[in-house]
Amino acid sequence: MTRLWTGSLAARFICFTLLSLALAQAATFLISWDEHGQVMRKAAKGEMLSRCASLVRVLEATPPELQDDILAASNTTSTRYWVSPHGPTDAAQWRREAWDHLTRPLPRVMFPGQKAFPEPRIEAPANIEAAGSPNWYEVRPEAWPLARPASFLYLDQNTGMGLAVRLENGSWLNSAFAKPVQEGFWNAQSITSLGLSALVLSIIAVFAARGITQPLRRLARASEALGRGQDIGPLPETGPEDIRRTAEAFNRMQARLLRFVEDRTRLLAAIGHDLRTPLTSLRLRAEFIADDELREKMLSTIAEIQSMAEATLAFMREEATAEPTRTVDISALVESLCEDLAELGHDVVFAEGPRLGYRCRPAALRRACRNLVENAARYGERARVRIEVSEQNIDIVVEDDGPGIPDGAREQVFAPFFRLENSRNRETGGVGLGLSIARTIVRHHGGDVMLTNLHRGLRATVSLPTLDAEAPARAPRETHAEERMPASIPGARATPAV
Known part of the structure; x- marks a missing residue:
């Protein structure tokens, strides 16, 4: 997880997007939950008062013997109606009676072949008395469609409520309302909705991250290629x-x-x-x-x-x-160089290695390797060349049996025109540009040249990075060296490489 976080900008975008979604959902829930509850409570109260007023008119317009059937037909899962001879006096006792009616299951009428489905259930609070002492309130005339007064109370802290209204015959119509027990906020529907939102936002975050990372990757490849x-x-x-x-x-x-x-x-x-x-x-x-x-x-x-x-x-x-860069077989390049030097009489041995495609400037890299192999064969009696491959580097190793290089001069030998041989004879000591040219060429390829003294002899290692900058190479115009020279040196001719 940590590697994904540190290595992928798209993963960070997705994490930040999902975190923003979670925080937005939590803030929306906290802000709107109380308001939503109040709105639902007011709506339920208005509906209860309207239905109770309608039922009063129906009961007073029909014969008394049909009263029980009308009440039974009017009962719903969340609403119960019953008639009592006396009006409500003790609010706590009336509340207990209301919960008794609400939790009592309704009679079910099943038709032949009908599949039975579980009905929503209403559960009374575990401790009704813990909800506090109920109080009767007179319903305001503007909220009650009948001219007669009605008494109202709350059954609990949620949506439970009750109503009592006197009929013309002196009896009282009682009504109790409570919502059935529902699933919590984290139900299947909310989880599905949140999951779909997270998926859509993640897809958008991936496309947004790609729009940013592609130019960055292009810039990284171009920087590596330029280096x-x-x-x-x-x-x-x-x-x-x-x-x-x-x-x-x-x-x-x-x-x-x-x-x-x-x-x-x-x-x-x-x-x-x-x-x-x-x-x-x-x-x-x-x-x-x-x-x-x-x-x-x-x-x-x-x-x-x-x-x-x-x-x-x-x-x-x-x-x-x-010189344009191109992909070559670096093993074949070094092997052909060793064979050419061996034909010229140098004691050069190349150890077979893996075939590797590498993008480079082959003529320049060949010259750098040639300088090292020639130095080993000339001053170290013989040259043993091999190629080693690791996850990060491709190493061209050249070893000899010569006297090596003093530790204090290991970096000085790369300076232009510096020679360990003091005779100043070009035939024995050269000009002093070979190692300097080799390191310059290798560093232009993003690598380096390192010298290490062995128990007997010297090891020169050309270390090249395996991470190839796959930037599109611009094909250079065919340009002669004379065209790149200043006007002060007309007719300059190339001299042999040193």
Whole structure:
């Protein structure tokens, strides 16, 4: 129940709706119950007075020998009539006599083949005296249709009441009225009515919750896709004002983020490209240095700077190229990468794993994995690659038998151009962008790269989230890298990935 409450907005809507229904029904019942009782009591009193007056006229207009038959025919489940020779004196005694007549069953006339149904029953209060001492009241002339006076009293605190009126022959007509015992408020009819109301309101609450949760789910999918670097279109700015304003804010945020990333990419690419001109000039000037040792050192430094600039330019050009996301078999992608590196002479072994469809930018993810596997094979003697799957992550694990990484440098190695190998030789230490590029690509996919020292060797883990953001990917326009570059670097050519 708690999980449903915390995990479903529709469940909360239904609970609040049903709670509102219960409170409304309780308030209506408390407010109208007393008023309803008073109205019913007044209506019953008026009907009793009218019928009693009519019966007085009938009795006085018919022969005395028909009086008993008329009284028997006039009796109903809730009303009893009888004639007494004397008028009422003791109200308490008359009340006991009235309840005795009301609780006495009526004679039933059954026809052949007629099915007997239980009649509503009238029960006298358990302790009649507890209802208080009754008092006789004279009926007001405006409420009584006859010219003669009549005496009235209440039998209980509910609808029970009695009336006594004198006939022309000196006898008294007595009338007692009480409603039969009924079911309580929670009867089958009220429960059915309340259940139908709750069902209708629950259905309405479900549709209302769906109208709110669908835009929220769409926003969540779009946010997840944007965080993973997918190219998505703007959200539809429709619906109520709050939801529309939320979609507008998200679209503005997305446009600002994309513009920021594109501006940064163009700036860094321009810097990496424009460095070529002064480096070329320095190289030419270094050639005229007479000291051979100094010339070689300067040319080596210039080559190192140029290689770093070329690597930066290559990385920025790939960042500027909008690769669409698509679903690929991640096991097949990693396996084919390992086979390619093994054919090039690297000691790489891939352990067979489950076939998994994953939505990603396959070329970028392949490059990230390639950097890790190449590092393991180059600096750790060999690379063992496998794929592990859990409920929340897909892990691409690369292990080697190398010396590992000092604990203090475990995060530094992800910094651009940072190298543990101090020779500054590109053939032995590289440029220092491999791990940085790998982590950047994986983080664009919503994951991360983690390094762990083993008893012997190093373990690099590419952890990708299994919750795929199923946002509709917008097909990018076929754009060449040169079209995304600023005007200051015309004719730029891609350099090999580092």
